Amino acid sequence: MRSLAYLDAMSGSMVVQAVVAGVAGIAVFFKLFWRRLTAPFRGRRAAQVEMAESDER
Amino acid sequence: MPFAVEPGSFRDPAGSVFYLDGRVLRGFDPTGWADFEALAATRFWQRATERGELVKTTAVELATLPEATTKLTGIAGVVEHERIPVVSYPFEWTFSMLRAAALCHLDLLLAGLAEGFTMKDGYAYNLQFRGARPVFIDVGSFTRVQPGEPWAGYRQFCQTMLYPLLLQAHRGVRFQPFLRGAVQGITPQDARGLLRGAGRRAGRRAGVLKHVVLHQAIDARMSGARASDTRKELAAAGFSAELQVATVKAIRKLVAKLSWSEAGKPSTWSDYQRTSTYTDAERERKEAFVERSLAAAAPLGICADLGGNDGTYARIAQRHASYVVTADADAVTVDRLWQRLATEGNERILPLVVDLTDPSPGLGWRGTERGPLFERLRPDAVLALALVHHLAISGNVPLPALVDWWHGLGGRLVVEFVDPKDPMADRLLANKPAGMHGDYRREVFERLLEQRFEVLDREELPSGTRMLYHAVPR
Numbered sequence: 001m002r003s004l005a006y007l008d009a010m011s012g013s014m015v016v017q018a019v020v021a022g023v024a025g026i027a028v029f030f031k032l033f034w035r036r037l038t039a040p041f042r043g044r045r046a047a048q049v050e051m052a053e054s055d056e057r
Numbered sequence: 058m059p060f061a062v063e064p065g066s067f068r069d070p071a072g073s074v075f076y077l078d079g080r081v082l083r084g085f086d087p088t089g090w091a092d093f094e095a096l097a098a099t100r101f102w103q104r105a106t107e108r109g110e111l112v113k114t115t116a117v118e119l120a121t122l123p124e125a126t127t128k129l130t131g132i133a134g135v136v137e138h139e140r141i142p143v144v145s146y147p148f149e150w151t152f153s154m155l156r157a158a159a160l161c162h163l164d165l166l167l168a169g170l171a172e173g174f175t176m177k178d179g180y181a182y183n184l185q186f187r188g189a190r191p192v193f194i195d196v197g198s199f200t201r202v203q204p205g206e207p208w209a210g211y212r213q214f215c216q217t218m219l220y221p222l223l224l225q226a227h228r229g230v231r232f233q234p235f236l237r238g239a240v241q242g243i244t245p246q247d248a249r250g251l252l253r254g255a256g257r258r259a260g261r262r263a264g265v266l267k268h269v270v271l272h273q274a275i276d277a278r279m280s281g282a283r284a285s286d287t288r289k290e291l292a293a294a295g296f297s298a299e300l301q302v303a304t305v306k307a308i309r310k311l312v313a314k315l316s317w318s319e320a321g322k323p324s325t326w327s328d329y330q331r332t333s334t335y336t337d338a339e340r341e342r343k344e345a346f347v348e349r350s351l352a353a354a355a356p357l358g359i360c361a362d363l364g365g366n367d368g369t370y371a372r373i374a375q376r377h378a379s380y381v382v383t384a385d386a387d388a389v390t391v392d393r394l395w396q397r398l399a400t401e402g403n404e405r406i407l408p409l410v411v412d413l414t415d416p417s418p419g420l421g422w423r424g425t426e427r428g429p430l431f432e433r434l435r436p437d438a439v440l441a442l443a444l445v446h447h448l449a450i451s452g453n454v455p456l457p458a459l460v461d462w463w464h465g466l467g468g469r470l471v472v473e474f475v476d477p478k479d480p481m482a483d484r485l486l487a488n489k490p491a492g493m494h495g496d497y498r499r500e501v502f503e504r505l506l507e508q509r510f511e512v513l514d515r516e517e518l519p520s521g522t523r524m525l526y527h528a529v530p531r
Contacts, residue, residue: 006069007178011287012276013212013245018296020267021303025296032294 060126064425069177072197074138077126081140082117084132089197093134096199101168109187109404110161112194113139141194142359142380142407144433147181147217148237149409149417151392152225152317154191155232157399158184159218161191163309166208170302175202179214181221181242182427188380188404189395205292208301211308215268216242219312223248223265226315227255231388233410240421245273264311317392324389327367339518343442343473343525344373346516350471350527351377351438353513361436361466363413364444368394371406374440382434384411413444414452431466439463441472443481445502450485450494456505464509469529474502479522499524 018029063074071089075082085093096102097116105111117135147155162184166176176198183195198210208214220243221232228251235243243251248269256265279287335343347370351357357378362371365383367390374381383406385391394408411417417430441463448454463470475482477497486494503526506512510528517524 006071007209007213009207009209009284010212010276011279011282011284013215013272014207014209014284014287014291015279016267016272016275017207017211017304018291018294018300019271020307021300022307025300025303028291028294028296028300032290035290035294 060123064423065182065421065427067422069197072132075126077122079140081138082122082126083114083136083138083197085134085136085197086131087133090132090134092200093136093196095201096174096196099169099172099174101165101172101174102199105165105168105193109190109192110165111196112141112185112192114196136196138194138196141185141187141192143382144428145186145382145407145409146236146417146427147184147221148233149411149430150186150233151388151395151408151410152222152232152320153392153399154186154395154408155181155218156222156312156315158186158191159214159222159312160309161193162214162218163305163312165193166305167302167309169199170202170298170305173202174199175206175208175301176200176210179208179210179212179218181217181236182240186407188406189398189408190402190404202298202301204298205296206288206301207291207296208304211304212245213241214308215248215272216244218242219268219308220245220248220252222312222315223255223269224251225317227252227261227265229317229319233388237417237420240427245269245276249273268308268311319389320392322389324387327387327390327393336519339520339523342516342518343523344369346514346525346527347373347440347442347471348376350469350514353527354438354469358437359435360438360440361434361468362440362442364441364447365394365408366390366443368398368406368408370440370442371408374438375405378438379405381406382409382436383407384409384413384430386410386412414448414454436466436468438468439466439470439472441470443473443475445472446475446479446482446485446497449497450482450489456496456502460505460509464530467530469527470510472506472526472528474499474524474526476522476524479520482522 015032018025059078061076066074070086072083072085075084102111106113114136117137119135122135158181169175177200178198183193183198184191185194221236224230225232252265252269256262351374355377360374360378360381362374362381362383365371365385368383371381371383388410391408391410398406398408411430419425419429420427445459448459449456476499477483477486506526506528510530512526512528514527515524
């Protein structure tokens with residue numbers, strides 16, 4: 001994924017926007033933190049596949 | 058051939074603003090140019106330009122520009138913008154002006170999102186005022202939306218627009234000193250401290266909780282995270298372009314609800330025209346003098362009404378000058394004036410909050426990114442009515458320094474001198490030790506004025522304690 005942003009959008013400022021967006025966004029917010037929490041248990045290979053998948057989006 | 062690069066236009070490498078023979082031009086690199094060409098083909102861009110919400114912009118043939126200009130910036134395309142008569146900055150605006158600018162920004166972003174464009178930033182300085190109307194000037198902000206990406210300018214919007222508005226709406230604290238104190242505005246960390254407890258009242262809770270408390274908490278927790286990884290994680294968790302729209306709509310709803318309670322209450326100067334010591338006859342004579350002086354010099358370019366109060370004289374000036382800036386330190390009075398002008402759709406009177414004894418200095422990178430007020434405002438005519446006694450007596454500015462200042466502004470001058478015996482001046486003198494302002498006298502003022510200016514016309518008002526002068530610099 002290509003980003004043209006010249007500003008450092010700052011991770012926290014990006015993530016909080018999910019909460020601002022309302023119900024659907026809050027689901028994204030929790031999913032993101034759930035994935036962060038469970039990442040170590042899913043193993044490195046799974047994480048790499050995920051990254052590759054999101055790169056293709 | 059005067060060529061100059063805009064010192065405030067360097068942060069985004071995709072494009073930068075420069076001036077050539079008085080024209081305002083913007084050069085784009087190949088990426089920025091591709092975005093611009095796509096943008097210019099959209100319906101919202103056409104519509105917003107027609108309505109005046111976006112600065113008028115036309116493409117320029119590169120071949121018509123001097124080679125040095127295009128080579129210097131290594132650009133793929135150039136556009137020309139309409140000139141904003143006087144550039145102003147957010148810390149010179151009132152609460153209602155900043156709110157109107159924020160809504161203009163959000164509306165453009167929403168219109169853009171509907172056609173696949175987002176903005177790279179959320180900076181209050183990307184807006185200007187054409188008279189009382191906000192106008193978005195940074196067409197280089199628009200870029201095509203990337204799936205899964207939130208609004209990159211959200212943090213900047215919070216820092217330079219949302220937090221200042223929340224601070225004034227919820228705390229009654231003027232935002233101007235904070236914005237003037239830092240060109241990047243109020244950080245989430247500082248906002249949390251300044252707004253602590255502000256979310257306790259129902260109706261305020263959600264806004265403060267999300268944009269301030271949660272924003273700061275997540276920001277602190279994720280301070281070590283890489284933005285590029287976070288983008289991927291957000292996309293993987295399902296953040297969509299629709300969510301970006303929902304975010305911006307929610308922010309817009311919050312901003313539209315904010316209000317400043319002081320705006321409805323009387324301030325020191327808000328009822329000046331009604332409660333001042335002028336009689337009707339005196340006011341008529343004064344208005345006629347101002348009218349006559351400006352008419353003699355018309356057509357004028359820019360007129361600065363210093364200490365402009367409710368805009369009575371700015372409206373007279375508008376008949377003889379193409380653009381009028383009225384500057385006053387009283388934010389309540391200026392806010393009300395802006396609201397009236399905005400309702401009228403006035404695009405030729407710009408009201409600003411300015412303490413003339415402490416006008417905006419140069420700010421940002423090397424102190425040149427955002428220029429001082431009196432470099433941006435070069436008036437052809439200056440009105441200084443019922444002002445001298447405030448600056449000289451309350452502000453302790455020596456009379457020679459005042460006259461020098463007006464002379465340095467370069468334009469003609471319509472000035473009022475209020476005698477020490479006048480009730481208004483007497484009230485100010487009573488706050489000072491006896492004899493401290495011994496040289497505050499009409500004959501001293503006249504001598505100083507005549508040294509630097511040629512006095513074309515003068516008139517004593519019926520009270521005998523107020524003198525008006527129309528003068529041109531020597």
